[in-house]
Amino acid sequence: MTRLKGVALLGVLLGSIGTTYGSILEAQCRARCYTSLHISRGESYRISCSNSTNCSSCVLPCATQYKTLALCKAKCVSATELSWCHGSCEFLKLTYSQKRGNCPLPEDISGFGKACAETCSNDSQCNGIQKCCYNGCGHTCLEPIINRGELPPKPRNSPTVTENDDGQSVTIRWELRRHDPDPGGVVLYVVQGRNNTGYHPSTSRMGDWKDLAITDEMEYLAELNVGKYYRIQVATVNENGSLGFCKPTLPFRLSRTPGVPSPPLNLREGQSTDFNGFINLRVMWDPPKNSDLQVTRYRVFYSERVSRALPDHVWIEEKSHNVQGDQHEVTLEGLHPNTRYYIQVLAIAQWGDARKRSERTSIYIRTIDLTPPRDSPPILTRVEQPSLSEEAPGVVREIVPDDPYWEDRKLKCRISWLKPKGFERTVNRFIIHWQPMGCANDHINSSLTATTHANEIFPRYPVTGATTHNLNFNIYDLMFDCQYRVSIVAVSDSIQTSPEATVRFYTPPCNELRVKGREKPDCPTPLPDIPSPPENVTYFFMLLHNSITARFTWDPPHFSLYPVIGYRIMWAEHRTFEDRLFGEGFPLLAKVENLILPATRRWHAIGDMKSGTRYRVQIQALTNTSGGAMATEDIKTPRIQDNTPRSTPAPSSVSVSPTEDAASTPKPTDQMEVGAGHSGTTSWHAASRTSQGLMLVACCLLYLTLR
Numbered sequence: 001m002t003r004l005k006g007v008a009l010l011g012v013l014l015g016s017i018g019t020t021y022g023s024i025l026e027a028q029c030r031a032r033c034y035t036s037l038h039i040s041r042g043e044s045y046r047i048s049c050s051n052s053t054n055c056s057s058c059v060l061p062c063a064t065q066y067k068t069l070a071l072c073k074a075k076c077v078s079a080t081e082l083s084w085c086h087g088s089c090e091f092l093k094l095t096y097s098q099k100r101g102n103c104p105l106p107e108d109i110s111g112f113g114k115a116c117a118e119t120c121s122n123d124s125q126c127n128g129i130q131k132c133c134y135n136g137c138g139h140t141c142l143e144p145i146i147n148r149g150e151l152p153p154k155p156r157n158s159p160t161v162t163e164n165d166d167g168q169s170v171t172i173r174w175e176l177r178r179h180d181p182d183p184g185g186v187v188l189y190v191v192q193g194r195n196n197t198g199y200h201p202s203t204s205r206m207g208d209w210k211d212l213a214i215t216d217e218m219e220y221l222a223e224l225n226v227g228k229y230y231r232i233q234v235a236t237v238n239e240n241g242s243l244g245f246c247k248p249t250l251p252f253r254l255s256r257t258p259g260v261p262s263p264p265l266n267l268r269e270g271q272s273t274d275f276n277g278f279i280n281l282r283v284m285w286d287p288p289k290n291s292d293l294q295v296t297r298y299r300v301f302y303s304e305r306v307s308r309a310l311p312d313h314v315w316i317e318e319k320s321h322n323v324q325g326d327q328h329e330v331t332l333e334g335l336h337p338n339t340r341y342y343i344q345v346l347a348i349a350q351w352g353d354a355r356k357r358s359e360r361t362s363i364y365i366r367t368i369d370l371t372p373p374r375d376s377p378p379i380l381t382r383v384e385q386p387s388l389s390e391e392a393p394g395v396v397r398e399i400v401p402d403d404p405y406w407e408d409r410k411l412k413c414r415i416s417w418l419k420p421k422g423f424e425r426t427v428n429r430f431i432i433h434w435q436p437m438g439c440a441n442d443h444i445n446s447s448l449t450a451t452t453h454a455n456e457i458f459p460r461y462p463v464t465g466a467t468t469h470n471l472n473f474n475i476y477d478l479m480f481d482c483q484y485r486v487s488i489v490a491v492s493d494s495i496q497t498s499p500e501a502t503v504r505f506y507t508p509p510c511n512e513l514r515v516k517g518r519e520k521p522d523c524p525t526p527l528p529d530i531p532s533p534p535e536n537v538t539y540f541f542m543l544l545h546n547s548i549t550a551r552f553t554w555d556p557p558h559f560s561l562y563p564v565i566g567y568r569i570m571w572a573e574h575r576t577f578e579d580r581l582f583g584e585g586f587p588l589l590a591k592v593e594n595l596i597l598p599a600t601r602r603w604h605a606i607g608d609m610k611s612g613t614r615y616r617v618q619i620q621a622l623t624n625t626s627g628g629a630m631a632t633e634d635i636k637t638p639r640i641q642d643n644t645p646r647s648t649p650a651p652s653s654v655s656v657s658p659t660e661d662a663a664s665t666p667k668p669t670d671q672m673e674v675g676a677g678h679s680g681t682t683s684w685h686a687a688s689r690t691s692q693g694l695m696l697v698a699c700c701l702l703y704l705t706l707r
Helices: 020-034 045-050 053-058 069-078 082-097 689-706
Strands: 131-134 139-142 160-163 169-173 188-197 210-215 219-223 228-238 241-245 265-275 278-286 295-305 318-324 329-335 340-351 354-357 361-366 397-401 405-407 410-418 427-439 464-468 472-475 482-492 501-506 534-544 547-557 566-573 593-598 603-609 614-622 631-636 639-642 654-657
Touching: 020 045, 020 053, 020 082, 020 188, 020 210, 020 228, 020 241, 045 053, 053 082, 069 082, 188 241, 210 219, 265 340, 265 361, 265 464, 278 340, 295 329, 318 329, 329 340, 361 427, 361 464, 397 482, 397 501, 410 482, 410 501, 427 472, 427 593, 464 472, 482 593, 501 593, 534 614, 534 631, 547 614, 547 631, 593 603, 603 614
Parallel strands: none
Antiparallel strands: 131 139, 160 169, 169 219, 188 210, 188 228, 228 241, 265 278, 278 329, 295 318, 295 340, 340 354, 340 361, 397 410, 405 410, 410 472, 427 464, 427 482, 482 501, 534 547, 547 603, 566 593, 566 614, 614 631, 639 654
């Protein structure tokens, strides 16, 4: 018998339908569609249905909670067989509004069901298999009189639960009563669960029943969270309906003892404010990546630190704050200005009488310096100056941005780097800032100051900063389709700072994003009327001091529904193996250059290109709503060869070998030549300033001789 493995953890209990009857209605709809299949023993109805055109169209509306017939039929647009899909909608309408069975006679009703009140108006407002019945005075939800011969029997007793060897999952099994009559047709099983967190089981603190699976097997493999108590119930369903759920299991949990939470992530400093000569500092962090138990609270420790031990600082007072588990920030009040502090945060989870404490995560910060007012006399304060023998650290090395990704409802990018060379021991803190330099969308913003680098089109976005002691940091709260500038400064133990090191990278559009986890961003629907590609893209190569530069020019797109407010140009060197793509067929390389230009500029020179190397260049127009179609040029730079013998003291001349794609061949002349390329035709340009000078001198001598 094939096991059906749970798609989600029971601790999360993801359900496609929120109500108990909703899952039974979905199973009824599926059982009706599966009846059209002819499968062999051991085959899966779900797999066989996906391979059938009629069945796959029939089950299309089953998985969505029924509301109205019009909304249901609207989902049939993608169905191959429209009549099968519409038939399921009609079935759902009838079954949703009129449940199986008959209402009892008013004289047979007793208890609350006899109440003179209007508690319902149709069967869909009643839980489970209950119907909305008239009791002689009002309408209440009551158990109907059902012909049990049309419905499958309930599972016998409660399901059995067996913990698997991996210690992280259980197998749930159930059986039917042997002597109950078989109503025939397809029988499916609805599995539901509920849970509570804690050392002791508590039925009253358990959540609502949630759908786990609809299966045709009589067992279910479910992954569990350590430290939670669970209850499981199962219902048998056929096309006609269900007799309801069986008796739930007793509360159970995995035998493994929960571990301690992992440390909180991304500890960082936020805004600082001045209050009566003291500093109030906001500190933020992210929850632990792994935790068997729910974090009940965080504990934040902070203390003053000095750059070197002094006799009057042998004892350091450490203060602490408790923060609730659903909060991830705290404001530390009354800090001294221009003072170094050591801040630590740990997560705490409760397991019975025991507290599970994580390791501490920590950062060093220095509070802001409060400058006295100009009209106040200078205040002489004895401060400890860093030793003159301690030089400032060098520049941070090898800054590398990874691919941006979506996680926890935020766009992030991991930046990594190396310590300054020769300062590996003395540098243990880094200050990182990031800022958008230009974005494809949302260019016009009256609340932001325009920059001059983009012809006063792109706004000046705010700078975000953080401090870390690691050699990597996940910058956060990024925007889609923007070019970012990241700067990193190293800080030594003596509070000496390094020069700024910068890197730029590009965030992709929303619909091209890499997603971590199951939650995806809500991307806007792209407009079909996007600008056409820029026209008449031409280019030529220039050679200066053995450095190849390709100069591209283009004309505006032939069609654009909205005004063009800029251009984006991207270029990258081709890989040998292109196993992944960037954007619309753009190779994902070690480094893809991106640049956003104003609408008034329709040229760009790409410098420092490698000799004899293939490149792909893409250009698109930008509007306030979207980016346009790409104009793509695949080019190959000319191969540079040094033809001058090394022993000859004469000035060197450089020859350029054209590529095999070249439209023309270079002439053996000393004067500058420029070739133009268009639509993939490779051009070349060989130039030597020294040879130009020699030609000019020779012409002058010839003129004087003839004169």
